[in-house]
Amino acid sequence: MTELPAHVVTNPRLGTWVTVADGLVEVHVGKVELGQGILTALAQIAADALALPVERLRVVPAHTVHGPDQGSTSGSLSVFQAGPALRHVGAVVRALADPSSPGYVDRVGALDPDTDLTTAPTAGDVPAAAVGRSEPRLDLPDKVLGRPRYLSDLRPEGLLHGRVLRPPSPAARLRSLDPDWKATGVELVRDGSFLGVVGEREVDVDRALEQLARDALWDEEDTLPDETAVAEWLRAGPHETIEVLDEEPPEGALSASYSKPLLVHASIAPSAALARWEGDRLLVQTHSQGIHQLRAAIAGALDLDPTTVVVEHVENAGCYGHNAADDAAFDAVLLARAVPGRPVLLRWTRADELSWAPLSPAMTATVSASIRDGRISGWSYEVWSTGHTSRPGSRATPSLLAGAHLATPVPLPQPTDPPPARGGGTTRNAVPGYDVGPRRVVGHRRVDSPFRTSAMRALGAYFNVFAVESFMDELALAAGADPVELRLAHLSDPRAAHVVAEAARLSGWSEPVPDEVGRGLGYARYKDKGAYCAVVAEVAVTSSVDVRRLTVVADVGVVVNPDGARNQLEGGATQAVSWTTKERVRFDRRRITSTDWEQYPLLTFSEAPQVEVHLVDSSATSVGAGEAAQGPTAAAVANAVHRALGVRVRDLPLDAASVVRAIEQSE
Amino acid sequence: MELMVNGSPVALTSDRDTPLLTALRDELGLTGTRFGCGQGLCGACFVDVDGTVVPACQTPVWQVEGASVTTVEGLSRDGEPHPVQQAVLDRQAAQCGFCISGVLVRAAALLRDEPDADADRVAEALDRNLCRCGTHRRIVEAVLTAREHA
Structure with a gap:
């Protein structure tokens, strides 16, 4: 017997994973559907493990009482972590219930739910039937046919709607509100600077929220840095230093600095949650990535026994990292506390979603290296950022937004970084994947951030890969080498070289293009141990940066669902084009000012590039695909802009203003 | 009312x-x-x-x-999904799906009014629909496929 999967050791009871109802085997998982199709992929793995067709299974959404604790759904780890656990559970079920004779599902239903998975017998492997097939997504029919499926579609008996009035700026405190404040059809919930309304009719709570915004008076402070000098602000400190490695490289002859602005998740749905206090039990429905951590945070913030708090996952719009889902859940809990026994459906406003949700940090980096006779010799990389996680559970304190505004505040911790074993944050993919001689890589995390920054898809890897891969092209230019040839000459990992060479071949790398068009390539292996991905971008630069076509080649190991993996890579690359060419959180010294879709524009349908995704046939361990393409895409676009324009643009986003600035600086 | x-x-x-x-x-x-x-x-x-x-x-x-x-x-007809709904399912042209209701209503109106719309026209018609997951091109492809059945 090989080593037991970690999630089986921590969730050893059979009944936590598998139950039977209505003739279907119910598979309980701790990973959650964020729009990435994970429930379908896990259903495929579970179907093979249980020797059943996918149609005989039902995947049950994560629940703190009825399902396993599998941590948070993040870091492209779901298939990697949940796959082995489900295969083990299936092997035990097959050993105990014999799938080869009639009545198998009934026998599964009759198994003792207290069976210890760590000591139970296991049957041998069975050949894959569902894994490797492009099974259609199980959740899409409801969504495409407009059936209730999302959290905001829940309509339990006695439902009340809720809204929260957030302060106008990060450091604002409530100065005054009439103690007799009233509005039609709602009840006011007030605790320190936390203000909310609940009512039976949505139209009443929306109107009351507008009235409350007019009537509440706030004391505000200027706590934000100068938007035009964020890179300098990041470099000024105070910092915590993250020494990644120091092999004492010689001083580099070439050097360049890059930057990235703050970004926001910008999901199409505002965050929402449903909460109900029932006697001494609290029930919460949430679209959080980590229901167990959320439960602990809620219990910690309100001094409750965690076993009295029940948290269940319900789908909402796409989640790309630590967004406002957890904060919304806590808001709903606070509102529902004022109306015991009644379910409260809380929804954020669009403006709050774009300004109060955790942000993806601004970053800047300086890289230097030398190149002689086509060989890179020595590499120094320093990167500055604020922290890449503020998730509940990443610190001992609860880290729920409303906590900071309560009469007895539960202050928000400074953002930090995930540990190196989980890929780090500021320094994720800061080490180049090339043989570059002695290296020095250092991160500096500014520790007094007025912005609540946290994890967004790929964390620091998006920017670090942009910087490293832009600089690889700068070195190629200095050496008079082809960027693809230079990379291949410095890649010793054959899987890495393969995706780079394939991306070049499939994109027609050496074919001529019109004058205003350029091709550029970017490559990385996500977190140095995840998916290999190379992207070639074809970009036209006229009055704006127009990304026309992306060729994405990825090696994600054994592919569970080829179309699902392609959809994740295609979506990740397209989203990265939006980040790279358009997006930037705007602010003055007091407030975030990009609070609607006009001030925070996303890539439109007309602007979206053609994307071709090629998956490498591989028998290696499966790894996630959702965060592999972001960094390579940013770099590919930047490198293509340089080839089209002859000018290097080092500050994101690569919009018209940034291009003009780079042209001016180059003259 | x-x-x-x-x-x-x-x-x-x-x-x-x-x-x-x-x-x-x-x-x-x-x-x-x-x-x-x-x-x-x-x-x-x-x-x-x-x-x-x-x-x-x-x-x-x-x-x-x-x-x-x-x-x-109301897009489905006689209990069958509208051709553009079916095409989106066939092409798996959604990720989180939250934008898709509005996209489908817009696309169905386009195919009714301009049955010969090409890819550029479909994309342009959808420029007031935001998609955050990056499913844009799949959606355009699905709408083009649906033309034949709309």
Whole structure:
């Protein structure tokens, strides 16, 4: 017997994973559907493990009482972590219930739910039937046919709607509100600077929220840095230093600095949650990535026994990292506390979603290296950022937004970084994947951030890969080498070289293009141990940066669902084009000012590039695909802009203003 | 206030100033039309009113008195998904799916009005629908496929 999967050791009871109802085997998982199709992929793995067709299974959404604790759904780890656990559970079920004779599902239903998975017998492997097939997504029919499926579609008996009035700026405190404040059809919930309304009719709570915004008076402070000098602000400190490695490289002859602005998740749905206090039990429905951590945070913030708090996952719009889902859940809990026994459906406003949700940090980096006779010799990389996680559970304190505004505040911790074993944050993919001689890589995390920054898809890897891969092209230019040839000459990992060479071949790398068009390539292996991905971008630069076509080649190991993996890579690359060419959180010294879709524009349908995704046939361990393409895409676009324009643009986003600035600086 | 919703007469009791989106979701229980921004800027709540696609969040119910409103739930015909719905399912042209109701209403109106729309025209027609997951090109491909059956 090989080593037991970690999630089986921590969730050893059979009944936590598998139950039977209505003739279907119910598979309980701790990973959650964020729009990435994970429930379908896990259903495929579970179907093979249980020797059943996918149609005989039902995947049950994560629940703190009825399902396993599998941590948070993040870091492209779901298939990697949940796959082995489900295969083990299936092997035990097959050993105990014999799938080869009639009545198998009934026998599964009759198994003792207290069976210890760590000591139970296991049957041998069975050949894959569902894994490797492009099974259609199980959740899409409801969504495409407009059936209730999302959290905001829940309509339990006695439902009340809720809204929260957030302060106008990060450091604002409530100065005054009439103690007799009233509005039609709602009840006011007030605790320190936390203000909310609940009512039976949505139209009443929306109107009351507008009235409350007019009537509440706030004391505000200027706590934000100068938007035009964020890179300098990041470099000024105070910092915590993250020494990644120091092999004492010689001083580099070439050097360049890059930057990235703050970004926001910008999901199409505002965050929402449903909460109900029932006697001494609290029930919460949430679209959080980590229901167990959320439960602990809620219990910690309100001094409750965690076993009295029940948290269940319900789908909402796409989640790309630590967004406002957890904060919304806590808001709903606070509102529902004022109306015991009644379910409260809380929804954020669009403006709050774009300004109060955790942000993806601004970053800047300086890289230097030398190149002689086509060989890179020595590499120094320093990167500055604020922290890449503020998730509940990443610190001992609860880290729920409303906590900071309560009469007895539960202050928000400074953002930090995930540990190196989980890929780090500021320094994720800061080490180049090339043989570059002695290296020095250092991160500096500014520790007094007025912005609540946290994890967004790929964390620091998006920017670090942009910087490293832009600089690889700068070195190629200095050496008079082809960027693809230079990379291949410095890649010793054959899987890495393969995706780079394939991306070049499939994109027609050496074919001529019109004058205003350029091709550029970017490559990385996500977190140095995840998916290999190379992207070639074809970009036209006229009055704006127009990304026309992306060729994405990825090696994600054994592919569970080829179309699902392609959809994740295609979506990740397209989203990265939006980040790279358009997006930037705007602010003055007091407030975030990009609070609607006009001030925070996303890539439109007309602007979206053609994307071709090629998956490498591989028998290696499966790894996630959702965060592999972001960094390579940013770099590919930047490198293509340089080839089209002859000018290097080092500050994101690569919009018209940034291009003009780079042209001016180059003259 | 009387109007037609998805081919059936309904009488609304909501105040005249209530957004159509709220009336659809709360009074009629038609939650397929999504709330995305409340400002008419994302297209998640698009509905078809007498042949014109409008954001339901910016349309007070008094404006639709006597009108015929089609929501995503009303796109299917005789219990079969609309060709553009079927094409989106066939192409798996959604990730989180939150934008897709509004996209489908807009695309169905386009194929009705301009059955020969090409890829550029389809993309342009969808420029007031926001998609955050990056499913844009798959959606355009699905709409083009649906042309043959619409």
